[in-house]
Amino acid sequence: MKRPYGGVNADDRRAERRAKLLLAAMKLFADRGFQRTKITELCTEAGVSTRNFYEEFEKKEDVLLVLHDTINATAMHQIRARLSTVEDAGLETRIGVLVGVFVDSVTANPRAPRLVYVEAVGVNAELEAQHQQWVAKWARFIQDEAQRGVDRGEATRRDYRLTAYAMVGAITGLLREWQAHEPPLDTAEVTAEIKAMLLSALTR
Amino acid sequence: MKRPYGGVNADDRRAERRAKLLLAAMKLFADRGFQRTKITELCTEAGVSTRNFYEEFEKKEDVLLVLHDTINATAMHQIRARLSTVEDAGLETRIGVLVGVFVDSVTANPRAPRLVYVEAVGVNAELEAQHQQWVAKWARFIQDEAQRGVDRGEATRRDYRLTAYAMVGAITGLLREWQAHEPPLDTAEVTAEIKAMLLSALTR
DNA sequence: ACATTACGAAAATCACGATTACCACTACTA
DNA sequence: TAGTAGTGGTAATCGTGATTTTCGTAATGT
Numbered sequence: 001m002k003r004p005y006g007g008v009n010a011d012d013r014r015a016e017r018r019a020k021l022l023l024a025a026m027k028l029f030a031d032r033g034f035q036r037t038k039i040t041e042l043c044t045e046a047g048v049s050t051r052n053f054y055e056e057f058e059k060k061e062d063v064l065l066v067l068h069d070t071i072n073a074t075a076m077h078q079i080r081a082r083l084s085t086v087e088d089a090g091l092e093t094r095i096g097v098l099v100g101v102f103v104d105s106v107t108a109n110p111r112a113p114r115l116v117y118v119e120a121v122g123v124n125a126e127l128e129a130q131h132q133q134w135v136a137k138w139a140r141f142i143q144d145e146a147q148r149g150v151d152r153g154e155a156t157r158r159d160y161r162l163t164a165y166a167m168v169g170a171i172t173g174l175l176r177e178w179q180a181h182e183p184p185l186d187t188a189e190v191t192a193e194i195k196a197m198l199l200s201a202l203t204r
Numbered sequence: 205m206k207r208p209y210g211g212v213n214a215d216d217r218r219a220e221r222r223a224k225l226l227l228a229a230m231k232l233f234a235d236r237g238f239q240r241t242k243i244t245e246l247c248t249e250a251g252v253s254t255r256n257f258y259e260e261f262e263k264k265e266d267v268l269l270v271l272h273d274t275i276n277a278t279a280m281h282q283i284r285a286r287l288s289t290v291e292d293a294g295l296e297t298r299i300g301v302l303v304g305v306f307v308d309s310v311t312a313n314p315r316a317p318r319l320v321y322v323e324a325v326g327v328n329a330e331l332e333a334q335h336q337q338w339v340a341k342w343a344r345f346i347q348d349e350a351q352r353g354v355d356r357g358e359a360t361r362r363d364y365r366l367t368a369y370a371m372v373g374a375i376t377g378l379l380r381e382w383q384a385h386e387p388p389l390d391t392a393e394v395t396a397e398i399k400a401m402l403l404s405a406l407t408r
Numbered sequence: 409a410c411a412t413t414a415c416g417a418a419a420a421t422c423a424c425g426a427t428t429a430c431c432a433c434t435a436c437t438a
Numbered sequence: 439t440a441g442t443a444g445t446g447g448t449a450a451t452c453g454t455g456a457t458t459t460t461c462g463t464a465a466t467g468t
Contacts, residue, residue, distance in 0.1 A: 033326065033328070035326075038424090038426085039426065049446055050427080050428095050447085050448095051427095060426095120326075122326065128322070162389070162393060162394065165378055165381050166398065168377055169374045169376055170370040170373045173339075173369060173372055173374065174370050177339065177373075180332070193370055196408065197370055197405055200404045204400065204404040242454090243455080243456065243457090252416090254457075255415090255416070258456095409468100411466100412465100412466080413465090413466080414465080415464075416462095416463085418460090418461090418462105419461095421458070422457075423457095424456100425452105425453095426454100427450105427451080427452080427453095429450075433445080433447100434444085434446095435442105437441090437442085438440090
């Protein structure tokens, strides 16, 4: 029934193929575009058969869904980890860390911004829903920082809901530009701009 | 050869059909999504035959391209017109007008934001290029206002390139939220938030 | 009123790519 | 080492939708 094969456990091999598919998808979706990438091409690039594809995913959109979620989740984990090391720091420090880690995380793989901010947009309702959820999460994240600032007397006490959404949009827009621009924008400058913008929005 | 038909000139009829196609496309692209809209459906909705479609457009993407361009161009024309009536006003006034007219223009048809900020993203290189061009135009527009502010001593003298891009992103993000949110966000609040954000970014 | 030309709807064609089914092969177990 | 189950690739199949063609109809001008 479920015996090992090729020296490796069956589940491990599946996981292996899944990883290869995700890798290949990251590359092709970002470079040629999601629509233009055919399932066949994806499998060829991954060195895997179409049958394997359907063992792991139901449809192409699902691959994108996973990638989109992973990129966001990774960034958030990294930020949370780093922020916990400056628990009691002031607004400026924490915002600096937040923005810095976020930009570094998302631009670490230059394909990631293209994938999340361009290719994953307007694909289907499921992806739109996941986008919405992440935007909401990031917005809440920023609002929490604002609240900290308020508690410390470093930020104005007011409703930050729309501000937070706007900031998420600004970051998104800047990173979308970053990946599209030729010559590429300077990451450090982008980081600095976002940080300054956030601080001025939280203390206005 | 080229004789009038149905009482109307041939060119006029073509223009009529083109308009009907654009109308129908606005509706279907926004409501069902660009991808999911079939050319056949589009023609049915427009009350026009597929043949007519190919007389006016080469492919579905071209319709979206026109709509995207029109929505942006309309907004920009309206803003320029209104701004020219407050030629010598202060930074706050002009920014207020700019933002107010922009939001009103783009949200006048609730389908427009969805079309421009969701459906038109990641479709093909041509549309990406047009998007880039408009973002650049809007960014330059904001930079020009900033320059005015600097000249009047109402804004800080510095490089506004990235700030302008960030602001365009923030507006885009907020309007994308506006169209996706249930219950819908309040237009006036959105306008106020954008205005405040812009002013704080230009005077920081 | 008739011959002629434009027009539009619907049907036929055509292509592409997703999905499935089959077959050959490999690595286990007895 | 033979038998068998698990595996993977390739080769059909199948469906969908874009594009083209045909054909009946309507409008024109003579």
